[in-house]
Amino acid sequence: MDIEFLYWDGCPSHPEARQLLDEVLAKHGLNVDVKVREVRTQAEADELRFPGSPTIRVDGRDVDPDGSSARPALNCRIYHKADGRSSPVPTREQLEAALS
Amino acid sequence: MTLALATDAPTFDLPGVDGQQHSLTDYTDKPALAVVWSCNHCPYVQAWEGRMIGLQQEFGERGFQLVAINSNDAENYPEDSFDAMKERASAQGFNFDYLYDEDQSILNAYGAERTPEVFLFDQDRRLVYHGAIDNSREEEGVTQDYLRKAIEAVLAGEEPPVSETPPVGCSVKRK
Numbered sequence: 001m002d003i004e005f006l007y008w009d010g011c012p013s014h015p016e017a018r019q020l021l022d023e024v025l026a027k028h029g030l031n032v033d034v035k036v037r038e039v040r041t042q043a044e045a046d047e048l049r050f051p052g053s054p055t056i057r058v059d060g061r062d063v064d065p066d067g068s069s070a071r072p073a074l075n076c077r078i079y080h081k082a083d084g085r086s087s088p089v090p091t092r093e094q095l096e097a098a099l100s
Numbered sequence: 101m102t103l104a105l106a107t108d109a110p111t112f113d114l115p116g117v118d119g120q121q122h123s124l125t126d127y128t129d130k131p132a133l134a135v136v137w138s139c140n141h142c143p144y145v146q147a148w149e150g151r152m153i154g155l156q157q158e159f160g161e162r163g164f165q166l167v168a169i170n171s172n173d174a175e176n177y178p179e180d181s182f183d184a185m186k187e188r189a190s191a192q193g194f195n196f197d198y199l200y201d202e203d204q205s206i207l208n209a210y211g212a213e214r215t216p217e218v219f220l221f222d223q224d225r226r227l228v229y230h231g232a233i234d235n236s237r238e239e240e241g242v243t244q245d246y247l248r249k250a251i252e253a254v255l256a257g258e259e260p261p262v263s264e265t266p267p268v269g270c271s272v273k274r275k
Contacts, residue, residue, distance in 0.1 A: 042176070073177065075141065075142070076143050088143035088144060
């Protein structure tokens with residue numbers, strides 16, 4: 001399994017998202033070397049098709065496919081909870097679905 | 101540099117999503133004024149927006165006014181354009197003024213760095229609270245209602261119990 005964790009340091013959500021990812025990986029007994037990459041410039045965001053921070057891809061597939069096509073940008077990414085509320089991090093359920 | 105506590109509110113005269121100009125002096129009759137840096141496309145703002153509406157609803161009749169200002173660079177972040185602000189305000193039913201600081205001059209005067217970031221002024225327009233709305237992005241996790249307590253204090257003619265907290269949110273998008 002290949003997991004990429006892309007983040008922009010201008011958004012404070014990435015430590016929380018990384019902790020959540022690690023918790024889900026541990027729960028599923030997955031010992032995976034997460035490839036972490038900081039996105040620093042708009043050019044890098046364009047090149048990496050980075051729709052906001054954080055972006056997590058499992059085997060190349062975004063954990064939130066609906067949000068993956070947003071315009072590449074150095075900003076905080078908007079995720080949505082099951083009840084429709086906005087969040088700066090993916091839900092535990094999204095991560096578990098992506099890893100299953 | 102961010103505005104220091106006890107500093108007078110810098111003046112502003114900005115267009116609002118209601119089609120009107122809004123200046124600091126328009127709120128002279130309000131005993132408590134919260135100027136909140138905000139925007140459209142930030143998950144932290146979106147998470148707190150409902151509480152901003154709730155505070156205006158709760159304290160509006162007692163003379164509290166919340167004014168949200170968006171200073172984000174709309175050229176590089178078109179989601180935060182003035183037109184998008186109008187759409188957001190309408191869709192979410194904002195009951196507070198939502199102003200556009202296109203040239204970022206008001207941003208520079210206040211020194212805000214995050215969205216949302218609160219500057220609460222008393223009747224004399226002296227800064228008495230700066231920082232976060234409360235201590236949890238998730239409404240059900242709130243245990244410290246910083247802004248609510250500060251508004252209650254100002255309306256009672258008292259000093260807020262907490263005067264400064266670190267704002268948590270997206271960075272303001274400077275040009």
